[in-house]
Amino acid sequence: xxxxxxxxxxxxxxxxxxxxxxxxxxxxxxxxxxxxxxxxxxxxxxxxxxxxxxxxxxxxxxxxxxxxxxxxxxxxxxxxxxxxxxxxxxxxxxxxxxxxxxxxxxxxxxxxxxxxxxxxxxxxxxxxxxxxxxxxxxxxxxxxxxxxxxxxxxxxxxxxxxxxxxxxxxxxxxxxxxxxxxxxxxxxxxxxxxxxxxxxxxxxxxxxxxxxxxxxxxxxxxxxxxxxxxxxxxxxxxxxxxxxxxxxxxxxxxxxxxxxxxxxxxxxxxxxxxxxxxxxxxxxxxxxxxxxxxxxxxxxxxxxxxxxxxxxxxxxxxxxxxxxxxxxxxxxxxxxxxxxxxxxxxxxxxxxxxxxxxxxxxxxxxxxxxxxxxxxxxxxxxxxxxxxxxxxxxxxxxxxxxxxxxxxxxxxxxxxxxxxxxxxxx
Numbered sequence: 571x572x573x574x575x576x577x578x579x580x581x582x583x584x585x586x587x588x589x590x591x592x593x594x595x596x597x598x599x600x601x602x603x604x605x606x607x608x609x610x611x612x613x614x615x616x617x618x619x620x621x622x623x624x625x626x627x628x629x630x631x632x633x634x635x636x637x638x639x640x641x642x643x644x645x646x647x648x649x650x651x652x653x654x655x656x657x658x659x660x661x662x663x664x665x666x667x668x669x670x671x672x673x674x675x676x677x678x679x680x681x682x683x684x685x686x687x688x689x690x691x692x693x694x695x696x697x698x699x700x701x702x703x704x705x706x707x708x709x710x711x712x713x714x715x716x717x718x719x720x721x722x723x724x725x726x727x728x729x730x731x732x733x734x735x736x737x738x739x740x741x742x743x744x745x746x747x748x749x750x751x752x753x754x755x756x757x758x759x760x761x762x763x764x765x766x767x768x769x770x771x772x773x774x775x776x777x778x779x780x781x782x783x784x785x786x787x788x789x790x791x792x793x794x795x796x797x798x799x800x801x802x803x804x805x806x807x808x809x810x811x812x813x814x815x816x817x818x819x820x821x822x823x824x825x826x827x828x829x830x831x832x833x834x835x836x837x838x839x840x841x842x843x844x845x846x847x848x849x850x851x852x853x854x855x856x857x858x859x860x861x862x863x864x865x866x867x868x869x870x871x872x873x874x875x876x877x878x879x880x881x882x883x884x885x886x887x888x889x890x891x892x893x894x895x896x897x898x899x900x901x902x903x904x905x906x907x908x909x910x911x912x913x914x915x916x917x918x919x920x921x922x923x924x925x926x927x928x929x930x931x932x933x934x935x936x937x938x939x940x941x942x943x944x945x946x947x948x949x950x951x952x953x954x955x956x957x958x959x960x961x962x963x964x965x966x967x968x969x970x971x972x973x974x975x976x977x978x979x980x981x982x983x984x985x986x987x988x989x990x991x992x993x994x995x996x
Contacts, residue, residue: 572758573609573689575650578660580631590628595652595682603686610969624678624689628651630656630868631903633663633733640667641934643938647675650685653871653880654726654944655937656901662869662961663968666736677962680874686808724741725807727800728815730845737967739847742824747926753807757818762805764823784894785859785906804839811840811857811984813850819905819972824887826905829896830883835863835887842969843885849969856920856973859984863887864920865912869943874958878937881972884945886910890974891948900946909947911939918953919965928991930966932957933978962992 579589590596600606603635609626625636625647647668652815661677663956668675678685730737744750762914796819804812816827827843834841834896840853849866867881884900889979894910919932934954942949950972985992 573605573607573624574610575626576610576633577626577628579628580635582900587616590626591826593628593652594845595654596626599689602682603689605686605690618672624650626650627657627661627664628655628662629651631733632660633667633735634855636664637667637735640671641703646673649675649677650689651677651679653679654942656708656868656870656946657943657978658870658872659868659968660733662965663734663736665963666965666967669964670736679872681964684875704960708952709811715876718832721751722810723751723753723808723849724840724850724854725753725755725803725809725812725848727755727760727803727812728818728845729897730813730847733816734844734846736969737755737846737848737924737969739851743925744851748851750854752847753809753820755803755812757815757822760799760814761822763802764795789904789906790829790896793829796825796827797824797833800827801802804834809839811842811850811854813842813845813847815845816843820899820902824904826884826902826907828899828905828907831885832908836889838863840864843883843888844969846967846969848922848967851926851973852922852929852971853918855922855984856971856977856981860918860973860975861976862975862977863890863950864973865890867950867972868946868968868970869927869961869965869970870949872958872961874962877953877955877958879934879952879954879957879961880940880945881952881970882940882949884908884946884948885983886912893910897947907947909941912936912948912950913974915974918973918975918977919957919970920973920977920981921953921970922990923966926990928966928989928993929950929981929985930960930970930993931978931981931985933959933976936974965995 623643648663649661651658658679665675668967678688688985741752803809819827831841840857842850842853843866853864865886867883870882871880886908891910892913894908897907899905899907914936917936922929934952937951937953940949963975982992
């Protein structure tokens with residue numbers, strides 16, 4: 571049996587330079603499934619119109635590449651995701667985009683045995699994975715409009731990252747439904763703040779936790795300058811929170827916003843990565859309803875058979891970490907990232923849709939902290955029962971929020987009170 575496989579890789583990742591046919595994940599699927607892949611890579615010239623494609627989302631940062639080739643695709647789209655290099659996170663963002671377009675799709679992810687068995691039966695749709703018909707989805711959006719949250723101003727520094735193809739927020743809808751005003755701030759304004767006032771970190775000595783100094787001095791100074799610059803933007807624009815197109819900092823100042831966002835969140839200022847507005851709105855809701863910081867995570871690996879999940883990102887609020895150290899940023903290998911350890915016990919997963927029409931609420935147990943080299947620096951393994959269908963067939967974008975503690979009841983009560991549909995972890 572021969573299966574055509576179309577592979578997407580981002581140039582930010584080392585995998586883009588390696589032969590897909592030698593990928594251990596692909597080879598294990600071929601071995602377990604007794605089939606072979608006819609691999610097509612990023613050369614889109616060979617991507618003709620085809621039915622029911624299987625696309626290997628090999629790394630993060632491939633969502634924009636998919637959007638470019640998407641008009642050529644027909645039929646049900648299967649997204650193959652491994653458990654490394656933000657493959658699953660990118661596949662979830664792509665699937666959310668597909669569902670918004672009214673298209674059928676699913677994510678093939680899990681152990682090699684589990685995925686290979688499902689690939690064998692690709693001609694037949696998997697049970698329970700068909701998306702909500704577009705007309706039904708539109709009717710649900712006509713539910714009672716959410717009552718307004720307290721008025722807040724959220725800064726968007728630079729535009730959302732190019733790979734967030736399913737996470738565009740509607741500023742007018744946010745204003746009308748939730749009294750949220752989005753404040754667009756050019757990336758150049760942040761760069762000017764970083765370069766004009768060096769080593770001004772505004773209130774850093776007032777933090778209730780130490781800033782570790784066991785890292786390269788000039789690199790750490792640069793990361794703290796980014797924090798100081800963002801803190802000045804918060805004051806200048808009277809912001810309650812912000813999100814930053816942080817990957818632009820890699821080339822502009824050869825550093826990252828990971829440490830800055832970790833500090834801001836710990837100070838009670840919701841701060842999201844990658845210009846992700848829905849993630850920032852979700853953070854603000856968690857802060858208002860639960861009174862806690864939220865860890866913005868990539869779903870990195872799912873085992874549908876055991877209900878265990880790996881979530882990771884290169885920044886985490888310092889106030890929720892038992893201990894932490896500095897590391898480099900995962901994708902680029904530069905700057906300052908946070909390798910933190912979260913306490914074991916109950917955790918809550920949360921995310922709101924870009925238009926506040928629905929939200930996901932799930933509750934589980936943090937089992938352990940991980941330290942794998944092919945994932946973002948802060949990594950946790952969580953058991954979350956009966957959520958695989960949501961994550962693999964109808965996720966609300968890529969990024970989700972992880973909050974230590976059992977807060978599902980409080981967030982569901984907020985959703986009921988404001989008229990937001992809850993997508994259950996089932």
